Amino acid sequence: MAKIGVLGAGTWGMALARMLSNSGHDVTVWSALPAEVDQLATTRRQKNLPGMVIPDAIKFTKEVAQACEDKDIILFAVPSVFVRSTAKTAAPFIPDGQIIVDVAKGIEPDTLLTLTGVIQDVLTKDGKHDNVKYVALSGPTHAEEVAKDLPTTIVSACEDKETAEKVQDVFMNDNMRVYTNADRLGVELCGALKNVIALASGICSGLGYGDNMRAALIIRGMAEIKRLGLKMGGKESSFDGLAGMGDLIVTATSKESRNYNAGFLIGQGKSAEEAKKEVGMVVEGINAIPAALELSKKYEVEMPIVFAVDSVVNGHAEPRKVIYQLMHREKKSEMVI
Ligand SMILES: NC(=O)c1ccc[n+]([C@@H]2O[C@H](COP(=O)([O-])OP(=O)(O)OC[C@H]3O[C@@H](n4cnc5c(N)ncnc54)[C@H](O)[C@@H]3O)[C@@H](O)[C@H]2O)c1
Known part of the structure; x- marks a missing residue:
């Protein structure tokens, strides 16, 4: 069982949170939008995935620290435009050596960095995060299908083989087959x-x-x-x-x-x-x-x-x-x- 903090409670963040919780992992979800946290915690529904029931075991928080401290994996699941600001908000609570998995897809226009590059750029600035491990988790994966437990494949990409395999093990289940790749x-x-x-x-x-x-x-x-x-x-x-x-x-x-x-x-x-x-x-x-x-x-x-x-x-x-x-x-x- 892994302890996972999910940053972002949109369509993909919540589909993955449910999947991970149903696999037996301990999942805490944070959103930058307090009203969204209240809505998710009370209705147990994500507005874009109305047929998906959010398991009771998933915890929601408005405190980013609760989704970052003492976690095996921190999952960045916010849209690309919010990756830098989310990394800045979370940085003080992310320990060095942490595994960070990003599922957002994009390239920052000003820096031309991919999104794990953006997180890395933020975290390495303070000199306290030199050993963080960055994984891009990407593939043909519509949230709508993952929310229905339809068979899906995805790639855990990290130059460090051991980290890529750790993430592979956590995300792999009956409906999700995870491959690894060193080419992040x-x-x-x-x-x-x-x-x-x-x-x-x-x-x-x-x-x-x-x-x-x-x-x-x-x-x-x-x-x-x-x-x-x-x-x-x-x-x-x-x-x-x-x-x-x-x-x-x-x-x-x-x-x-x-x-x-x-x-x-x-x-x-x-x-x-x-x-x-x-x-x-x-x-x-x-x-x-x-x-x-x-x-x-x-x-x-x-x-x-x-x-x-x-x-x-x-x-x-x-x-x-x-x-x-x-x-x-x-x-x-x-x-x-
Ligand atoms: N939906 C999918 O099927 C899917 C699959 C693979 C990858 N992705 C990628 O995942 C990323 C997120 O996609 P999505 O479909 O969940 O998008 P979405 O539009 O559903 O996400 C909206 C969420 O962003 C968060 N948010 C809103 N304002 C914010 C702010 N100011 N700061 C921080 N967070 C804020 C909120 O939690 C909100 O619910 C995208 O980059 C997308 O390409 C999505």
């Missing part, structure tokens, strides 16, 4: 960038384009992610694996995917703001666009789909015209595949 950066890049490609897939479906276009976006989208990821030091097998191709497939095809759904609404003529509002949960693909553009320029990697998504989402370009331009890009020798 590659796994995190996959998780952040596939959301941008999922927006493209949704935009195309919203426009009325079919499965041919979606398959093309998945494969050529992964080609872009891989080109960048390999230049940044990621391992090829990460991009081909569960956290890469696996997560891209599910995010770019599933009706459960908020990125796909947001793209669909944009393809149907809604603005990005309207789409985000209608989806009602974090749309990390939109958050990831600025960093993806910056990384593409910094590493001199061509990412035409990412740029096309940006011009539709932020440039308000007409989606059909942008797809036309993508299809009519200059013919190149590298079109041989």
Whole structure:
């Protein structure tokens, strides 16, 4: 039995908290929103997962210390934009040597750090957290399915094998199969960038384009992610694996995917703001666009789909015209595949 503190009580944080509690672990959940703590503790329901009953054994707290002190694992499950502030709030209560697992997917636009990198950046500043272990836990994992105990796989990524395996052991159960990977950066890049490609897939479906276009976006989208990821030091097998191709497939095809759904609404003529509002949960693909553009320029990697998504989402370009331009890009020798 492990003692686990969960920071963030959104859809994914609560689906994982329930799963871990049902596996026999001791789970304490903290949220930055006091009203959310009260609501969860009294109703035992998460608003975006109405069919899921929250086990009585899960404790809720408004004190971040109670979710950080004396824990085997601290799980960061807040949307990417809150990872830095949450790390700052939690830092005084995180002991050195702690295992921290992050499940949020994104890249910080100002620093271009992946999210375990952001937590590391905060914690190493005080000189008291030099031995913290950082794990990225990522894969094709819709909360809605995990909440129903449907079979799911995920990757525990950490350069320290022993830590990756410890997290594997804690999260593994009858319905969750956990693989390990030493390439934390590659796994995190996959998780952040596939959301941008999922927006493209949704935009195309919203426009009325079919499965041919979606398959093309998945494969050529992964080609872009891989080109960048390999230049940044990621391992090829990460991009081909569960956290890469696996997560891209599910995010770019599933009706459960908020990125796909947001793209669909944009393809149907809604603005990005309207789409985000209608989806009602974090749309990390939109958050990831600025960093993806910056990384593409910094590493001199061509990412035409990412740029096309940006011009539709932020440039308000007409989606059909942008797809036309993508299809009519200059013919190149590298079109041989
Ligand atoms: N939902 C999924 O299926 C899923 C699966 C894998 C990974 N993820 C990733 O997990 C992360 C969280 O996703 P989610 O679906 O739980 O999002 P969500 O929109 O459900 O999360 C909202 C939660 O964020 C927290 N929050 C709100 N304001 C905050 C603040 N100011 N400071 C700190 N926390 C605050 C609250 O607990 C709130 O409930 C995202 O990066 C997402 O990509 C989600």
